[in-house]
Amino acid sequence: MVRNFFDPSDLSDLSDPSDLSDLSDLSDLSDLSDLSDLSDLSDPSDPSDLSDLSDPSDLSDPSDLSDPSDLSDPSDPSDLNRKQTMKTPNEIPTPSGTASDLLRALHWRYAVKRFDPERRIPEEIWSAIEESLVLTPSSFGLQPWRFVVVTNPEVKAQLPAISWGQQQPKDCSHLVVIATLRSMDTTYVDRFLASVSSTRNVPIDSLANYRKVILGFLNNSAERIGDWATQQGYIALGQLMSTAAYLGIDACPMEGIEPAKYDRLLGLENSQYATRIACALGYRHEQDGYANSAKVRFDATGVIQRLD
Numbered sequence: 001m002v003r004n005f006f007d008p009s010d011l012s013d014l015s016d017p018s019d020l021s022d023l024s025d026l027s028d029l030s031d032l033s034d035l036s037d038l039s040d041l042s043d044p045s046d047p048s049d050l051s052d053l054s055d056p057s058d059l060s061d062p063s064d065l066s067d068p069s070d071l072s073d074p075s076d077p078s079d080l081n082r083k084q085t086m087k088t089p090n091e092i093p094t095p096s097g098t099a100s101d102l103l104r105a106l107h108w109r110y111a112v113k114r115f116d117p118e119r120r121i122p123e124e125i126w127s128a129i130e131e132s133l134v135l136t137p138s139s140f141g142l143q144p145w146r147f148v149v150v151t152n153p154e155v156k157a158q159l160p161a162i163s164w165g166q167q168q169p170k171d172c173s174h175l176v177v178i179a180t181l182r183s184m185d186t187t188y189v190d191r192f193l194a195s196v197s198s199t200r201n202v203p204i205d206s207l208a209n210y211r212k213v214i215l216g217f218l219n220n221s222a223e224r225i226g227d228w229a230t231q232q233g234y235i236a237l238g239q240l241m242s243t244a245a246y247l248g249i250d251a252c253p254m255e256g257i258e259p260a261k262y263d264r265l266l267g268l269e270n271s272q273y274a275t276r277i278a279c280a281l282g283y284r285h286e287q288d289g290y291a292n293s294a295k296v297r298f299d300a301t302g303v304i305q306r307l308d
């Protein structure tokens with residue numbers, strides 16, 4: 001029998017959460033969607049009206065993401081009151097994008113070396129990009145990240161010096177700095193579980209076994225948890241790049257930065273979050289020669305192994 005660790009009802013016989021301290025025990029735990037067993041407890045109201053999906057007012061306050069003062073206390077209970085009003089997946093019609101539209105976007109994108117500093121991403125498009133960041137999936141659903149959005153010109157001007165001399169963070173329209181948890185504590189987990197409980201309208205007690213599993217995972221070293229959180233950050237990076245391409249927004253993913261100096265500049269130094277990666281977004285400069293370079297990729301036969 002394959003145990004479904006993400007279904008709280010399937011964990012009743014777990015006696016010792018420390019048994020789960022080795023991540024390898026959890027290798028098949030990649031999908032919080034199995035909590036959908038609880039979906040019938042939520043209230044599927046008004047399935048017809050999707051018009052508000054594009055309404056930026058639907059977003060939880062994006063300014064929260066860029067305010068370093070908000071980073072010091074992740075246990076802030078007021079966070080829990082910021083109820084998000086998201087549709088359930090089944091309330092959304094199955095997307096009907098074509099394969100050619102998708103591939104056009106993915107072939108169109110490239111890692112921009114030179115942005116047009118005169119062009120700024122319109123607010124409604126930026127709102128969708130932020131929503132895409134918020135929607136990034138994560139292991140256990142724990143969302144161990146903060147996305148710091150930098151548009152301030154004075155701050156941007158200081159970034160090339162701490163980005164291996166790269167100009168993209170200065171010239172882009174919006175820079176997203178992906179910061180992830182340095183470690184994780186019980187308070188954070190309980191904050192997350194309170195969010196599951198209130199969002200899905202289930203008693204917190206029904207999540208007790210799920211909590212045990214997550215706390216078992218926390219038995220790993222702080223370094224391991226920090227690495228795990230960083231890996232989650234890369235998932236957000238991938239989703240961000242694809243989202244941008246889909247919307248015709250250019251991007252450059254950036255590991256060529258000095259994270260500790262970013263932390264200092266962005267006020268993250270004494271927070272629970274540390275800079276891991278960045279992504280510059282905006283519009284390619286018409287003289288960015290890389291836009292005319294052929295894509296270098298191994299042939300599919302070299303990277304895709306099929307077992308038919």
Ligand SMILES: Cc1cc2nc3c(=O)[nH]c(=O)nc-3n(C[C@H](O)[C@H](O)[C@H](O)COP(=O)(O)O)c2cc1C
Pocket residue numbers: 109110111112113166252253254255256257277295296
């Ligand atoms: C995690 C990651 C970090 C990267 N860091 C940088 C960077 O610091 N500067 C840069 O110009 N490109 C950076 N790149 C871009 C890669 O070099 C580029 O994606 C790769 O060569 C493939 O080219 P393409 O994205 O143009 O198709 C990075 C890419 C990834 C995925």
